[in-house]
Amino acid sequence: MSEHDRKKWDAKYADVDEVGAAGENDWLTQQVQNIQPGRALDLACGLGANAILLAQWGWTVTAIDISPVGLQIAARSAAAAGVQVDWQAADLETWEPPAATFDLVTVFRYLDREQLPQQIQVALKPGGTLLYETFVEGPNNTVGGHVRNPAFILQSDELPTLFPKLEVIEYSEIQVGDHYVARLRSQKPAP
Ligand SMILES: C[S@@+](CC[C@H](N)C(=O)[O-])C[C@H]1O[C@@H](n2cnc3c(N)ncnc32)[C@H](O)[C@@H]1O
Numbered sequence: 001m002s003e004h005d006r007k008k009w010d011a012k013y014a015d016v017d018e019v020g021a022a023g024e025n026d027w028l029t030q031q032v033q034n035i036q037p038g039r040a041l042d043l044a045c046g047l048g049a050n051a052i053l054l055a056q057w058g059w060t061v062t063a064i065d066i067s068p069v070g071l072q073i074a075a076r077s078a079a080a081a082g083v084q085v086d087w088q089a090a091d092l093e094t095w096e097p098p099a100a101t102f103d104l105v106t107v108f109r110y111l112d113r114e115q116l117p118q119q120i121q122v123a124l125k126p127g128g129t130l131l132y133e134t135f136v137e138g139p140n141n142t143v144g145g146h147v148r149n150p151a152f153i154l155q156s157d158e159l160p161t162l163f164p165k166l167e168v169i170e171y172s173e174i175q176v177g178d179h180y181v182a183r184l185r186s187q188k189p190a191p
Pocket of ligand 1: 047048064066093
């Protein structure tokens with residue numbers, strides 16, 4: 001399954017216009033601005049735009065994705081931006097997280113209900129923050145045109161339930177263009 005995913009994403013990223021690889025992220029910007037920079041982990045980082053933003057804001061960033069082709073583009077974008085990121089090619093279906101290591105974990109546009117919640121629970125330091133944004137079904141079970149595989153689409157109010165040991169700080173579901181996203185900010189309780 002993951003080998004299939006790697007080939008799919010490698011092929012997709014091989015066609016990318018690298019000039020457009022970096023980007024802005026208003027929600028990430030707004031959420032992170034009041035957190036003291038520390039160690040951040042971006043899971044399924046793709047072309048690395050969010051990891052690069054975090055590095056530009058002073059975070060020490062590890063970014064993981066299954067696609068080496070995407071990570072090569074990400075590394076070139078980081079070099080062009082003058083920042084360093086620890087890019088790691090790994091399959092999140094089998095990746096073993098380091099324990100209590102990250103002050104911040106970010107996930108954008110990736111969903112795995114089986115492994116990811118436990119991996120994030122382990123990787124976060126006590127008091128650490130999770131920022132998670134991905135596709136959710138819209139009103140009346142409608143799904144926007146952006147993603148069609150239901151395995152990758154959250155049900156309404158599902159995202160916080162995947163992290164029962166984290167404290168929900170903010171949760172919302174909003175329409176962005178032709179699709180809907182769920183946005184979760186939660187925190188690992190400090191001892
Ligand atoms: C929709 S893209 C999102 C990329 C990035 N987070 C963003 O928002 O631009 C999904 C990413 O998940 C990665 N991915 C898919 N399956 C994976 C797996 N098993 N392990 C690690 N990464 C995976 C893909 O390579 C792709 O970069």
